[in-house]
Amino acid sequence: MRILLIGYGKMGKTIEQMALAKGHQIAGTIDHSNTETLSNYTADNTDVAIEFTHPEAAFNNISYCLTHDIPVVSGSTGWLNKFKEATDLCQHNGGAFFYASNFSVGVNLFFHFNEYIASKMQAYTEYNVSVKEIHHLQKVDKPSGTGITTAEGIVKHYTDLNDWVADDEADSKISIYSEREPDVVGTHIVTYASEIDKIELGHVAHSRAGFAGGALMAAEWLLNKKGVYGMKDMLNL
Template sequence: MKILLIGYGKMGKTIEQLALAKGHEIVGKIDHASIAQLSDFNAQNTEVAIEFTHPEAAFGNIAYCLENGIPVVSGSTGWQERMPEAKELCEKHAGSFMYASNFSIGVNLFFHFNEYIASRMQQYPEYAIGIREIHHTQKVDHPSGTAITTAEGILKSYRNLDGWVNEETETEGKLPIVSERTDDVIGTHIVRYASAIDEIELSHVAHSRTGFAAGALMAAEWLPGKKGVFGMKDLMNL
C-alpha cells in the first residue's frame, strides 16, 4: 500500500516503522503540513493518507485529502468543532474518512466498556463520577481527545449532566475532567465512581505509542475502497 504520512513527529515515525515492516511504501512524509507541501503529492500515487498533526492544521489537511480523492485516516485532536464540516466535505466528494481520538485497540475496548459501565452506574446516584487524564508535557490540547470521547460515552447514559468541564473542582450538572501533564507519561485515563463507602475505577494505561500507531495503520489498511465517515467501532465491530 502507498501511504502518505502527514505529520512526521513521534507518532508518524512509529507508523512508518510498522508500515515498512509490513511491506507498505511511504510515498511522502510531511513534517509541518501545509497545502503547498500536500500539493506536491500525486493523488493517483497515494492510496491512503495518515494524518497526525496539530489542531490548527488538521482540518485543512483532511479537507485537502477529501477534495483530492485521497482516503484519509486522522488521529489529530483539538479540532473536533469542525467535524461537521469534514463530514459534509466527505459526503460532497464521495470520500473516505476515518477519525478516532485514539486508535489503540485497548483504548477502544476501554471506550466500549466505559459506555456499558455508565449505562449501569447511572442507576446509582450515590456514586459521583469523574475522569482524570495524564499525559506528557508536550501534549498541546487538554483535555485529551481520548478523555473527551470517554466523557461523551458517559453522557449518553447520564442525561442529568449537561456536558463536561475541564477543572478539578466539581461543578453542578457537569462531568468533571481533570487534566495533568507529567514528563514521560504516554497516556493514562481513569474513570472513577466514588461513594461514601467505596470506589469503582476503570482505567487504561499506555506503555508505548506502538498501540496507537498499530491501530492507525490497521485503519489505513481497512479504509481504501470504502465511502463515508468511519470510526474504530466500524473497524472493530463494537
C-alpha cells in the same frame, strides 16, 4: 499501499517503521517545515493519508485529502468543532474518512466497557463520576481527545449530565481532570466515588506502538471504502 504521512513527529515515525515492515510504501512525509508540499500529492501517487498534526492544521489537511480523492485517517485532536464540516465534505465528495481520538485497540475496548458501566451506574446517584487523563509534557491539547470521548460516553447514559468541564466542577457536567508528567504515554481513569467506596475503570498505555498499529490497521481497512468511519466500525463494537 502508498501512504502519505501528514505529521512526522513521534507518531508519524512509528507508523512509518511499522508500514515499511509490512511492505507498504511511504508516498511522502509532511511536517511543519514543508507543509506547502501537500499540494504535490493526489490519488495518482497516494493510496491513503494518515494525519497526526496540531489542532490548527488538522482540518485543512483533512479537507485537502477529501477534495483530492485521497482516503484519510486522522488521529488529530482539538479540532472537533469542525468535525461535522469534515464529515459533510466527505459525503459531498464521495470520499473516505476515518477518525479516532485514539487508535489503540485496548483503548477502544475501554470505551466500550466505559459506556456499559455508565449505563448501569447512572441508577446509583450516590456515586459521583469523573475522568482523569495523564499525558506527556509535550501534549498540546487539554483535555485529551481520549478523555473527552470517555466523558461523552458517560454523558450519553446519564439524564442529569449534559456536557463535560475541564479541571473544575459544575452542575450537570462531568469533570475531566488533566495532568502532564514526563514520559507518560497516556493514562485514562474513570472514577465512581461515594462516601463508602470507589469504583475505577482505567487504561494505561506503555508505548505508542498500540496507537500507531491501530492507525495503520485503519488505513489498510479504509482502502476501497467510501464514507465516514471510526474504530467501532473497524472493530465491530
